[in-house]
Structures are given as C-alpha cells and as structure tokens.
Amino acid sequence: MDIEERLAKLERELLSEKRRNRWLLAAVGLGVVGVGLAWALVITTSTAQGANTGAKVIRANQFVLEDETGKQRAELAVVGDGPTLALHDETGKLRATLAVDKDGPRLSLANERGTPRASLAVDKDGPLLLLADETGKPRAGMSVDKDGPRLLLADENGKTIFSQP
Numbered sequence: 001m002d003i004e005e006r007l008a009k010l011e012r013e014l015l016s017e018k019r020r021n022r023w024l025l026a027a028v029g030l031g032v033v034g035v036g037l038a039w040a041l042v043i044t045t046s047t048a049q050g051a052n053t054g055a056k057v058i059r060a061n062q063f064v065l066e067d068e069t070g071k072q073r074a075e076l077a078v079v080g081d082g083p084t085l086a087l088h089d090e091t092g093k094l095r096a097t098l099a100v101d102k103d104g105p106r107l108s109l110a111n112e113r114g115t116p117r118a119s120l121a122v123d124k125d126g127p128l129l130l131l132a133d134e135t136g137k138p139r140a141g142m143s144v145d146k147d148g149p150r151l152l153l154a155d156e157n158g159k160t161i162f163s164q165p
Helices: 003-053
Strands: 062-066 072-079 082-088 094-101 104-110 116-123 126-132 138-145 148-154 160-164
Antiparallel strands (some): 062 072, 072 082, 082 094, 116 126, 138 148
C-alpha cells in the first residue's frame, strides 16, 4: 500500500467513527431525556397522589430517636396522664423533659450529670420557676398566683433566706 491508499483508508475509518459517535451521542441523549421524563412522571404521580389523599398520619404509642451508633437521644411517649418529650445528650444522660399532664405543662432542664437544675411549670394556680444548685436542691423559686408574685431564695440546706412577700 502506498501513502495515498493508506490515507484514503484512514479517511474512510475516520468517517465511520464519526457516524458511530453521532449514533452513540443520539442514543445517550435519548436515554437522558427518557430518564428525565420518567423522573418527572414519578414526581407528578406521587405529588398528585399526596394531594388526593391528604396529609399522612402516623399513629404510635412511642417514638424513639437514636443516633448513628444506636444510642437513644430522644423519646416521645405518653407517660402517665399525658405526652412527654425526653431529650438525651451524647452520653445518654437525660438533659431536657417537656411534659403535659392533668396539672399542666412542665419543662425540666438538667446538667451534664442529669441533675435537674431548672424547672418551669404552669398549673391551675399559675406559673412557677424553680432553680436548683448542682446537687438538685431548690435554691430559688418564683411564682405568680391569684395573690400576686412570690420570690423565694434558700441556702444550701434548704432554709429560706429570703421570701417576698
């Protein structure tokens, strides 16, 4: 084969490759369009189904939320007279509790050892705020009832050191 024949052969092969590449490009383009249409159809169908059936409702007695290691981090359950939301830190200590019972709502916040340090409650008499020391003993309290506000301060032994009124 001389150079002209080899060059003609290469040109034919190049033209053949160009045709094949066009067909491959067209096939990939059609595939992408097909996937896009299928995705749009699925989204449209699921949205339409959701609109037709209304909001989804999940009913259960208890929900437990775990972290990636399987440690319990939150719990929502009906305990005693009402619902309770309990939040745990990364060590598993109970750090916050929000509950509603027959007397009213209650919020309790604890330190890193799980000792309750602050509590807020609202009952039929009115709101109450309690602050505790590191051992959990109440040291300060504030409430409001039908007679008005009240403030109470206690020492480490629980003895009242200030009260108003």
